[in-house]
Amino acid sequence: MLYLILKLIYKLGLWVFFRRFEVRNRHLMPDRGPLLVVSNHPNTFMDPIVTASLLRQPVYFIAKSTLFGSGLQNRMLRQMHLIPIHRREDNPGQAISNEEAFAASSVALQQHKTLLIFPEGNSFNQRRLRKIKTGTARIALEALSAGAADLRILPVGLNYTAPTRFRSDVFVNVGEPVAVAEYVAACQQDGQETVLALTEEIRKRLEGLIIHTPTDEEDELARQVEILYKGRLAADAPSDAPAHLQDFLLTRAIVSSINYFSQKDPVRVAALKQKLGDYMEQLRRLRLRDEAMGLRRDTVLQQSLLRVLFLVLGLPVYGYGLLHNYLPYIIPAKAARAATHEEEWHAPIMLTVGIFTFPLFYLLEVWLARELLQLSWAWTTLHLLSLPLSGFFTLYYWGTLRRTREHWLLLRLFVKRQDLVSSLRRQRQEIVTELEAAKADYLAQASPDS
Incomplete structure (x- = not known):
């Protein structure tokens, strides 16, 4: 009952908090278990609220053990469907055993429940997927061997425009479910190797559903290019795609091209980064945004x-x-x-x-x-x-x-200061010209999949 009340309250809160709440492929979200939902984790407690609000059935959560305390607190958290898990970073110097949490998760899946896990472990406000831990795959394979025959893993990508800001946007990108039963034969041959293979599959699925920038430097450059150039790229986006999907695809294309040139022509990337940085710094000092310069x-x-x-x-x-x-x-x-x-x-x-x-x-x-x-x-x-x-x-x-x-x-x-405005516009045009040339080179040399 407490879970249902909180879910209703938070769904209303999400409607107010976000300016736009968009979901892609919502039809891929099963309305019954056994289901293991996995997601990236950029926004702490907001992530389970956003994801659980989209699922009709009750959702059970893996949570770090430090949230649990007194008897009353434990009962309330369990009423909210939280399952404690012990992380090494939360208990330094102590022996770690997650057997109880793993067993509880396995039982929940055998009972055809839906479990939500963030396989990165920790939450980071960054546009990238960090190392995926093997616990999710272990829970899935253990539940499968214990009788959860129809178990599926549903990857969900969470993409926030500004995770910490009120009235920002969130784009939830739902992927195709993974049928865990397909790993039965491999698990019988080599259990540990199968855990690693399933973990890698989860990583690839999640990475394909989010904006993934390998480093902070590349992410900063991508954001600057988005500000200056994304509007010009809009003509290349699929015309039948909704606006939020176009925006996602354009950002992915920008990140992909930066990654390509960082490997093929790092000098070119460094020069562009310097010019963009100088231009953006001048705008910041003048308290102006790029859109005004056009x-x-x-x-x-x-x-x-x-x-x-x-x-x-x-x-x-x-x-x-x-x-x-x-x-x-x-x-x-x-x-x-x-x-x-x-x-x-x-x-x-x-x-x-x-x-x-x-x-x-x-x-x-x-x-x-x-x-x-x-x-x-x-x-x-x-x-x-x-x-x-x-x-x-x-x-x-x-x-x-x-x-x-x-x-x-x-x-x-x-x-x-007409001279200053003219100078800024010349800088802007030079950067746009370079980006146009880079776009042409990227389309000519990059693989069709890119």
């Missing part, structure tokens, strides 16, 4: 005037929304920063705290308004509906205010 002066002026008009007309609604939503909005962010310095935990903490702060503040505000103003039930209902709507408007208004400020900075540069 606009003409008259376009910037026209957009700025329209936005100023919107800001003036929308100011009363913004004030109303800010008054009613500031505290429930800022408390989760403050709580996340106070609780931990690890960015990976900020999003799930904000989501969890926000699930309580917004309803509590909204109910308190509605009650106060009804008591003080003697509102009818009709006006009370309208007041309640206006609170979240005005909150979303306030976020949009704030974003518009920031973009307008950026445009006015650019207009000032047009007037006072």
